[in-house]
Every structure is written in C-alpha cells, then in structure tokens.
Amino acid sequence: MYSSDEDEPDLDLLALLRSHLTLKSNKSPKVDTRALRDAEYIADNAIDVALQREHIIEAADSIWFSMQEKGYSTETWSEHEIHPKEKNEETLNFIFTLDLLNFSFWSELNHEKRFSIQYRGKKWTGYWSIVATLQRALDEGIPITSPYFWVDEQICPDELLRHVFRSDSEEDIPLLDDRIACLREAGEVLCKRYDGRFAHMVTEANESASALVMLLAENFPCFDDSHQWVPSGGTARTVHFYKRAQILVADIWACFNKTSYGTFNDISTITMFADYRVPVILHYLSCLRYSPPLTSHIHNLIPIPTGHSFEIQIRGCSIWCVEMIKRTIERRHPESRGRINSILIDFYLYDTAKEMEKKAIEREEEEKWRNVEENIPMGDLRRVFGGALEVGKKMRKGGNWEDRDGVEKGAMIPHHRTRSIWY
Numbered sequence: 001m002y003s004s005d006e007d008e009p010d011l012d013l014l015a016l017l018r019s020h021l022t023l024k025s026n027k028s029p030k031v032d033t034r035a036l037r038d039a040e041y042i043a044d045n046a047i048d049v050a051l052q053r054e055h056i057i058e059a060a061d062s063i064w065f066s067m068q069e070k071g072y073s074t075e076t077w078s079e080h081e082i083h084p085k086e087k088n089e090e091t092l093n094f095i096f097t098l099d100l101l102n103f104s105f106w107s108e109l110n111h112e113k114r115f116s117i118q119y120r121g122k123k124w125t126g127y128w129s130i131v132a133t134l135q136r137a138l139d140e141g142i143p144i145t146s147p148y149f150w151v152d153e154q155i156c157p158d159e160l161l162r163h164v165f166r167s168d169s170e171e172d173i174p175l176l177d178d179r180i181a182c183l184r185e186a187g188e189v190l191c192k193r194y195d196g197r198f199a200h201m202v203t204e205a206n207e208s209a210s211a212l213v214m215l216l217a218e219n220f221p222c223f224d225d226s227h228q229w230v231p232s233g234g235t236a237r238t239v240h241f242y243k244r245a246q247i248l249v250a251d252i253w254a255c256f257n258k259t260s261y262g263t264f265n266d267i268s269t270i271t272m273f274a275d276y277r278v279p280v281i282l283h284y285l286s287c288l289r290y291s292p293p294l295t296s297h298i299h300n301l302i303p304i305p306t307g308h309s310f311e312i313q314i315r316g317c318s319i320w321c322v323e324m325i326k327r328t329i330e331r332r333h334p335e336s337r338g339r340i341n342s343i344l345i346d347f348y349l350y351d352t353a354k355e356m357e358k359k360a361i362e363r364e365e366e367e368k369w370r371n372v373e374e375n376i377p378m379g380d381l382r383r384v385f386g387g388a389l390e391v392g393k394k395m396r397k398g399g400n401w402e403d404r405d406g407v408e409k410g411a412m413i414p415h416h417r418t419r420s421i422w423y
C-alpha cells in the first residue's frame with residue numbers, strides 16, 4: 001500500500017483496492033439452493049445406489065465428444081418440433097405452465113394405449129404430450145397459460161380443464177386432479193403477489209438462477225420438492241431436489257438462449273433434474289449401480305412410494321453423478337470450461353434417451369422397451385455413447401454388481417415407478 005517513499009501511501013493502489021472491496025461488498029449474497037450439497041450427502045451415505053468412477057470417466061468423454069459432434073447447445077431447445085419458437089413474455093408463461101405440469105407421464109400400458117395426444121399429425125407421449133396439450137389448447141383459443149384464467153372457476157371450471165387435457169388414446173393423463181390443483185395454486189400466488197405475471201418473479205430474481213429456484217420453492221408449495229431422508233444408521237435430514245423449479249429455470253435459459261428472461265449469472269449452480277428417465281441412462285452407462293434389493297424391486301416393477309429411501313437415493317445419486325460427469329469433462333477437456341454444465345448434460349441425456357426410445361418403437365420393439373427397456377439396438381447406443389458402452393459391456397461380462405443385478409448384456413433396467421407431482 002506504500003510506494004517507494006515509505007511515508008507516502010500509493011493513492012492509485014489504495015483507490016484500486018477500495019473499489020475492489022466496495023464492489024465485492026455490494027454484490028448481492030449468493031443464494032444456495034442446497035440441492036448439490038444434499039446430493040453429495042446422499043451419495044456419501046447411500047447403501048442402495050453407488051457411483052462408479054471409472055465409468056463416469058468413460059461416459060464423460062463420450063458425452064462431451066458426442067455433444068460436440070452434434071453441435072448440442074442451448075439452441076437445441078427451440079429446435080424441438082413443438083417447443084415454442086417465439087421469444088416473448090407469452091413464451092415465458094408457456095414455459096412456466098409447462099413446468100408446473102411437467103411430472104409423472106409414465107404408464108403401465110403400451111405405446112398404443114397409454115395417454116397420448118394427436119397434434120400436428122403426430123402422436124405425442126410422455127413429456128411431449130404436455131407440450132402438445134398446451135399447444136393444442138392455445139390453438140383452440142383457450143388461454144391455458146394465463147394465471148388469471150386458472151383462478152377463475154367461472155370461465156375455467158374443472159370441466160374445461162378436463163377438456164384441455166383430453167386424451168386421444170385409451171388412458172387419461174395421470175394425476176389430472178393434481179395437475180388442476182397445481183394450476184389453481186400457482187394462479188392464486190401469481191395473481192396475489194405478482195400481478196398475475198410470472199415475469200415479475202423472474203425480474204425479482206435479478207438474473208440469479210438459484211434465487212429464482214428459491215423464489216419458486218418458497219412461493220409455491222407445489223415447487224417445493226424437499227423430502228426427509230434417514231440414511232442407514234443416521235439421523236433424519238431434509239434434502240432438496242427442486243426438479244421442476246430447476247428445469248423451469250433451465251428451460252427459460254435455453255429457450256431464450258441466455259438472453260432476455262434467460263440471462264442468469266449463476267446458471268452453473270443448477271443441478272441435473274432428478275426424474276425417472278435420466279437415471280435409467282446413467283445406470284445403463286454403469287455410472288450408477290444399484291444394490292440387489294433395489295434392482296429386484298425395480299425389475300419387478302414394484303411401485304416405490306414417494307419419499308421412500310430407494311427413491312431418495314436414486315434421485316440424489318443421479319444429481320451427484322451428473323455433477324461428477326461435468327467436473328470430469330471440465331478436467332479432461334479444458335476447452336469445455338464455461339461451455340458445459342449439468343443442464344446441458346442432462347438435456348443431452350434426456351434427448352438421447354428419447355431418441356433411443358423412438359427408434360425402439362419404430363422397430364416395433366416397444367413392448368420390450370416398456371417392460372424392461374431391454375434390447376435397444378446396440379448400434380444406436382454405440383453411436384451415441386461410444387466408449388462408455390464398451391466399458392459397460394465388459395462390466396456386464398466381468399461379473400460384479402451388474403451380475404448381481406441380473407441385468408443381461410445390452411439390457412436396460414426399467415425406470416423406477418414412483419407416482420408424484422415432483423417429477
């Protein structure tokens with residue numbers, strides 16, 4: 001702080017230090033969603049799910065190379081056929097509504113019979129059925145993305161909502177009453193506290209992805225994806241996954257391509273979205289291994305009640321696994337830094353799972369996919385995951401946990417069956 005003259009302070013240096021310190025103290029405190037910390041805790045204490053370091057390394061390389069090859073980026077989001085193409089406040093409302101309802105599409109029925117929507121000449125199932133439902137309603141002039149509409153039971157009675165969610169197949173949408181309750185609850189909050197405009201909440205978050213996740217969890221009970229978990233031999237602790245809140249922020253970030261409502265200065269704090277689809281891929285890649293009791297539970301398609309320790313371990317370990325994949329990519333491929341995060345890895349894995357499912361259905365192997373998600377054509381998987389697959393194969397032959405799983409070579413474990421509004 002002193003220049004060459006011992007008594008004379010270096011005023012330039014002092015000014016620089018002061019401005020640096022002032023800037024620092026003016027920064028708004030960082031918000032921590034706790035999702036990542038809780039995931040690490042779960043991974044450290046889980047007894048039914050384990051991460052496999054060597055396979056994570058293989059998967060990291062494959063995923064990174066494959067993403068590069070495909071030019072996978074935030075722009076991929078809008079390229080999906082029925083995702084919105086415009087970028088305005090109405091689009092933001094669309095995404096809010098979408099992620100309010102983005103849960104539990106799985107069915108025990110086959111592709112023909114399960115809940116589906118016919119839209120623009122195609123049949124949409126799973127996540128895409130909810131996108132199609134909203135698009136279809138808007139085309140019909142129903143303001144399904146408006147909070148003022150959701151709260152007005154005169155103009156928006158349950159009957160009308162049942163019409164909005166009507167099925168084009170044998171099965172109705174799962175958890176319809178819960179979906180209606182989510183719309184009504186969110187409408188109340190937005191109309192009372194935010195002038196009916198979700199955009200105001202986004203502004204309040206001040207370009208912080210974590211702050212927006214916490215605003216969602218604190219304002220809307222139906223976004224507060226927190227659970228009690230008692231690790232084996234330990235004491236109860238509340239763990240947070242915030243799957244729908246985080247995927248909502250991620251969808252905004254990707255749809256608006258990091259600009260406008262999609263500008264966030266801490267997007268890397270968002271974790272993987274702990275659902276029932278991505279863990280299947282992580283398990284297939286041998287990045288995750290399941291204990292014999294959990295494997296047999298899943299193979300026998302036995303439902304897992306929401307909040308059960310099996311479910312918490314699958315979700316927490318999936319989040320930590322994707323975090324490990326991300327860190328491995330950053331370490332092994334320094335050029336990826338600032339270009340990769342858990343959102344992009346998650347989206348990539350989800351999209352890949354859907355691509356594989358589509359091919360399996362096209363090959364009329366859907367029955368197999370649905371029941372045990374087995375026999376996905378090896379060519380497809382090899383192209384997508386390259387090296388990781390070879391290692392997975394060796395593992396399965398090698399005879400440790402995979403053998404105890406009873407998972408046959410090239411087979412996929414089914415998704416776990418938990419019915420809830422959380423994912």
Ligand SMILES: Nc1nc2c(c(CN[C@H]3C=C[C@H](O)[C@@H]3O)cn2[C@@H]2O[C@H](COP(=O)(O)O)[C@@H](O)[C@H]2O)c(=O)[nH]1
Binds near residue numbers: 102106125126350351
């Ligand atoms: N982890 C993760 N889970 C995701 C998604 C998405 C859709 N995201 C779109 C947006 C950008 C991406 O590029 C995707 O195009 C839905 N889900 C969850 O999956 C389940 C439904 O599965 P299925 O029945 O097979 O469609 C259900 O829990 C649903 O909430 C994702 O991205 N990541």
